[in-house]
Amino acid sequence: MNHLSSQQDAPFFRIPSAGKTEEVVRRLIEAIDLGIFSEEDQLPSEADLASQFGVATVTVREALSLLREQGFVETRRGRKGGSFVTANFTIAHARLLEEFRRYSVFDLRDYGDERSAISGHAARLAAERATADDIEQIAKKIRIMEKATGRSEQRRADMRFHVNVAMVSQSVRLTQAEMQLQSELGMFLWIDPLDAAALNAYVNRLKTIQDAIARGDGALSSALSIDLSKKNMERVIDARLRLEATNDVTGTGDDQ
Template identity: 30%
Template sequence: MSRQNSVPPPTAGLSSDLLLGPVSGTNTFEETVQRLLQTVRLGLIAPGERLPAERDLAAQLGVSRDTLREAIGSLAGAGYLISRRGRYGGTFVSDVLPSPPVVAAETPAGAPHPSITAEEIDDVLTLRDILEVGAARTAAGRVLSPPERELLWSSLVAAADAGADEYRRVDSRLHLYIGELAGSPSLVPLLADVRMRLNELLDAIPLLMPNIAHSNKQHEQIVIAILTGRPAAAAEAMREHLGGTALLLRGFLE
């Protein structure tokens, strides 16, 4: 496949609907906040982009417009969203998101971060291995539609073309989309939760450009295995990819 012919804009079609499905349970406000926050922090709606219209978003989430307004107001107060009035108004993701709670500069490289435990690292990495390796294997075993195939490839291209400032966001989108292609609606919220925890760990270590280049090669192996319908190869490529991230996290944080 040629990247030059691949094609739609990197984010085209990669829907924020990944996480904006109906909430469940009795804590509708809290879950609405969580869904919106995950959508923003994982870059499914990028900084500066507009959220769906209030009526549509409330319907997607299955909550009242009052609950949605309360959730949006809370996230606006926390600095994640901005509400604008007028003809071109609406709710937008802030151009600059609040800083993550863990910042690499606070701890010298190679020194254990005081707020991160080995048990937390183990838990995140184990969950990621279980969920993402299985997702890659299952996605490769499905018959994907032409739009799904095109979107998977364009998501790969977006990650390969991303600069350091946006890499984590587009990387997250690619991994979440692979999860969506597994065909289980319940899987994506689980992946999103683990991904948010993973990103907090990654924020505590330096962003290494050679590692990004290596990761992009591994991404291509994963995607090609999925597109060519080879479940075992997709699972193995994903396992190797996750293993590289695990080594860095353990090296810097343990």
């Protein structure tokens, strides 16, 4: 693969040997949560998923069965049948908290270091390679976030922004690395909701990155992206420490 023909190519980097079924489940859930596959979209066939993930068809079948049990996908029969994303897909807040507890502060800091390196270099290359249409696509992600009414929508818009910047870098490996980092821990950036003022400030940070990319300023684009990544991880680590201290974080529902 020499390029990403669409955002739907991004989740399909090959899976290591251990825990293959669970990893297929996790990646498909995160691809749906990112909006790469939307509600009511048909997923690729079992054979196509197996080929792209580098796993056996039976592994994909087991993963889809687990997703059906969890209510994330449904199977439709007939000539136009297959596996489809359910209309009411959402990752519940309780599930996010359960996942969040699995990660130590050390894990999160390590993630933050890698995220800074990936996002910083992707932004630098994006500034060198972006077309006018690329800039508009990045701006579109920001406009979606500005109009989002809940934390879930804001989280998806933020994830799409960063994946989009990586795609504009025209580096398959950087895009796949960004996707992998987003699928592992990106959702936790929004586990603790921002108030209106903080969200507005966050959106303005995204706009400064977009502006730097549009001007072709690679050094500034990289510096701004790295700084945003560091600020994000400070927020996530603070939420994790409070979760450890109080066994909860602010907010009780997915969109609060």
